[in-house]
Amino acid sequence: MIVGVGTDIVSLERFKTKLDQYNEALLNRLFTPIEQEKANHCHCELTKLGAYAKRFAAKEAFSKALGTGIGQNISWTDIEIVNNDQGAPQLRVSDNIKSYIYQLIPKGYKPIFHVSLSDEKMVALAFVVIEAVPAAQGN
Numbered sequence: 001m002i003v004g005v006g007t008d009i010v011s012l013e014r015f016k017t018k019l020d021q022y023n024e025a026l027l028n029r030l031f032t033p034i035e036q037e038k039a040n041h042c043h044c045e046l047t048k049l050g051a052y053a054k055r056f057a058a059k060e061a062f063s064k065a066l067g068t069g070i071g072q073n074i075s076w077t078d079i080e081i082v083n084n085d086q087g088a089p090q091l092r093v094s095d096n097i098k099s100y101i102y103q104l105i106p107k108g109y110k111p112i113f114h115v116s117l118s119d120e121k122m123v124a125l126a127f128v129v130i131e132a133v134p135a136a137q138g139n
Contacts, residue, residue, distance in 0.1 A: 003104055003111065003130040006064030008057040010124045012046075015053045030056060030076045038083070053124035054089075054117040055081040061128040062091060062113070066101070073100070081115065089115050091128065105132035 019026060027036055031052065039051035059079045063070045070076060078094040091113035093101075101111045109132040116127045 001105075001109070001132045003101070003132050004065035004067055005127075005129050006061035006066070007125070007127045008060035008064065010053045010057045010060075012049050012053050012119070012122045012124060015056065015124075016049055019049075019052070027052075030059075032077050032080045035081060050119040050124055054119050054126060057124050057126035058089065058091065058115050058117055058128060061126040062093075062115070062130075065128045065130045066097070068100070081117075089117050091115050101130070108135055109133060110135045 031039070035052075035055050039048050039055070042048035042051055058081045059070065059076055062079050063074060066074075068074055074097060078097050080092040082090050082092055084090050093113075098111075105111060112131045112133055114129040114131065118125045
């Protein structure tokens with residue numbers, strides 16, 4: 001059962017302007033240490049910028065799928081974008097968000113997050129689906 005769908009697109013030029021303006025303070029507000037390490041591992045500045053922008057877009061897309069947006073009850077670092085062993089992006093969320101999601105889904109179900117990230121030249125895109133499956137099914 002689909003609980004929510006969200007998408008977001010980010011202009012890398014606009015995102016770079018904000019990062020240049022607020023620098024490390026903004027990075028620490030938006031991204032976990034794991035996300036920063038992943039992006040900072042990129043040697044090319046454009047690739048690094050794309051890594052950050054994709055993760056930002058994914059957090060926005062997730063908050064839209066959740067129906068809450070980022071704000072009073074959810075912070076940027078409550079949502080973390082990591083990569084599995086094959087390199088595919090995965091969403092990890094704080095206990096605060098897990099509690100909220102379990103209020104949205106039927107008893108006996110658990111949430112599964114699907115995330116797709118892409119970037120091309122000067123844009124980054126993310127698409128997120130929140131799915132509820134019977135607790136005995138899926139990972």
